[in-house]
Amino acid sequence: xxxxxxxxxxxxxxxxxxxxxxxxxxxxxxxxxxxxxxxxxxxxxxxxxxxxxxxxxxxxxxxxxxxxxxxxxxxxxxxxxxxxxxxxxxxxxxxxxxxxxxxxxxx
Amino acid sequence: xxxxxxxxxxxxxxxxxxxxxxxxxxxxxxxxxxxxxxxxxxxxxxxxxxxxxxxxxxxxxxxxxxxxxxxxxxxxxxxxxxxxxxxxxxxxxxxxxxxxxxxxxxxxxxxxxxxxxxxxxx
Numbered sequence: 001x002x003x004x005x006x007x008x009x010x011x012x013x014x015x016x017x018x019x020x021x022x023x024x025x026x027x028x029x030x031x032x033x034x035x036x037x038x039x040x041x042x043x044x045x046x047x048x049x050x051x052x053x054x055x056x057x058x059x060x061x062x063x064x065x066x067x068x069x070x071x072x073x074x075x076x077x078x079x080x081x082x083x084x085x086x087x088x089x090x091x092x093x094x095x096x097x098x099x100x101x102x103x104x105x106x107x
Numbered sequence: 108x109x110x111x112x113x114x115x116x117x118x119x120x121x122x123x124x125x126x127x128x129x130x131x132x133x134x135x136x137x138x139x140x141x142x143x144x145x146x147x148x149x150x151x152x153x154x155x156x157x158x159x160x161x162x163x164x165x166x167x168x169x170x171x172x173x174x175x176x177x178x179x180x181x182x183x184x185x186x187x188x189x190x191x192x193x194x195x196x197x198x199x200x201x202x203x204x205x206x207x208x209x210x211x212x213x214x215x216x217x218x219x220x221x222x223x224x225x226x227x228x229x
Contacts (some may be wrong), residue, residue, distance in 0.1 A: 091207075096159075
């Protein structure tokens with residue numbers, strides 16, 4: 001099983017500031033990585049796949065980078081609706097695994 | 108717009124079998140290049156992939172649950188189902204059904220149900 005580790009667990013950011021979230025895989029997943037956003041009481045929403053491709057309708061302030069074992073999700077200028085929990089997920093192996101999540105909260 | 112909707116008992120007794128169904132609002136569940144999946148989330152915790160069924164009917168299960176999980180398709184009803192046997196309190200979670208779709212070699216969960224809370228308690 002590929003273990004996905006996200007850091008930090010909680011990120012406190014002021015609106016308008018930049019947020020950088022990290023995700024590390026226990027072994028290479030190439031670029032087979034997706035990012036999801038989850039707000040309280042809601043299902044996760046796909047943001048990024050292929051490590052860096054934004055899903056349909058996702059604003060350009062969300063960007064993803066990385067390959068192999070190290071990945072980053074950057075939110076360039078946080079809007080009020082971006083405060084949520086973010087999960088990375090690998091699909092390099094049939095056993096899909098998620099990171100434990102990073103909560104982005106208002107500073 | 109395809110939608111997914113989970114249904115099933117919200118309370119299951121320990122040692123019994125948890126049974127949930129996901130109804131797909133439109134389109135065929137047995138055609139197309141999709142995986143129909145179950146994912147769960149204990150309160151305040153992260154997401155755990157339970158398993159999936161392909162449109163052909165082939166399945167994959169999380170080894171941590173493998174011996175207790177069965178996922179099946181009912182194409183006539185446009186539904187897929189989850190059965191989890193011998194449940195304990197550790198199986199208490201919000202259960203999501205989701206569709207995993209491909210795009211240029213990538214796979215992602217593009218559609219999710221709203222989730223249903225299942226509590227295991229006597």
